[in-house]
Amino acid sequence: MSLDPRIIVALDLAEGREALALADRLDPGACRLKVGLELFTASGPAIVTALRDRGFDVFLDLKYHDIPNTVARACARAAELGVWMVNVHALGGPRMLAAARKAVPPTTLLIGVTILTSHDSAELAVLGLGDAAARVQSLAHLCAAEGLDGVVCSPQEAALLRTRHARPFRLVTPGIRPSGSETQDQRRIATGREALAAGADYLVIGRPITAAARPHEALAACRADIGETG
Ligand code: C5P
Numbered sequence: 001m002s003l004d005p006r007i008i009v010a011l012d013l014a015e016g017r018e019a020l021a022l023a024d025r026l027d028p029g030a031c032r033l034k035v036g037l038e039l040f041t042a043s044g045p046a047i048v049t050a051l052r053d054r055g056f057d058v059f060l061d062l063k064y065h066d067i068p069n070t071v072a073r074a075c076a077r078a079a080e081l082g083v084w085m086v087n088v089h090a091l092g093g094p095r096m097l098a099a100a101r102k103a104v105p106p107t108t109l110l111i112g113v114t115i116l117t118s119h120d121s122a123e124l125a126v127l128g129l130g131d132a133a134a135r136v137q138s139l140a141h142l143c144a145a146e147g148l149d150g151v152v153c154s155p156q157e158a159a160l161l162r163t164r165h166a167r168p169f170r171l172v173t174p175g176i177r178p179s180g181s182e183t184q185d186q187r188r189i190a191t192g193r194e195a196l197a198a199g200a201d202y203l204v205i206g207r208p209i210t211a212a213a214r215p216h217e218a219l220a221a222c223r224a225d226i227g228e229t230g
Pocket of ligand 1: 010012036115116117118152174175176184186204205206207208
């Protein structure tokens with residue numbers, strides 16, 4: 001059993017029942033689980049509690065972005081649920097990040113989202129956000145300055161961010177695909193091994209595991225790719 005599994009399986013599913021059935025095919029010593037907007041909206045805090053009761057660390061991926069007081073209070077409720085990791089949008093600004101930091105005890109990791117990888121440069125221009133790489137760096141810097149525990153970033157951004165932010169600042173990377181597997185709608189992908197080599201700490205992997213006929217075996221293959229054994 002691994003004490004600090006690197007892989008976070010994204011439970012992007014519509015129903016709590018489905019999510020629990022999938023969780024029951026996975027091992028809490030081999031992965032962590034991510035609950036996002038769809039599953040949380042459908043199933044609420046009960047799904048987090050049920051996953052925790054099964055021994056899983058839960059990353060509550062709700063990307064809070066609101067006024068500082070509202071975000072701080074939501075973060076506090078998330079921490080009370082016993083989640084392992086929670087995140088907020090760095091674009092909420094320094095006061096929002098500081099309020100979130102104050103509300104989240106050190107037992108829960110507080111992570112910033114910099115620029116969503118779904119934005120292309122045309123969209124960033126419309127939003128007045130300019131160059132993606134520069135913005136990701138400045139927002140990661142802001143997260144570090146406000147005492148956040150790390151950021152979500154693409155594997156391509158991880159290498160540069162790691163040169164600027166030493167551990168324990170965490171880099172959490174989605175967009176992971178085992179070599180030769182389907183990319184689906186992800187564009188800027190890397191294998192788990194490449195992402196870790198670039199400086200990532202945790203790998204968010206969804207469909208390559210959740211859509212597999214045998215999720216447990218798909219997870220084992222992803223773990224083997226990063227040299228994490230059983
Ligand atoms: O199925 P797949 O491996 O593409 O799932 C990746 C997960 O990571 C999804 O839950 C997606 O919302 C999330 N994510 C992402 N890119 C980001 C931030 C989060 O793919 N920039």
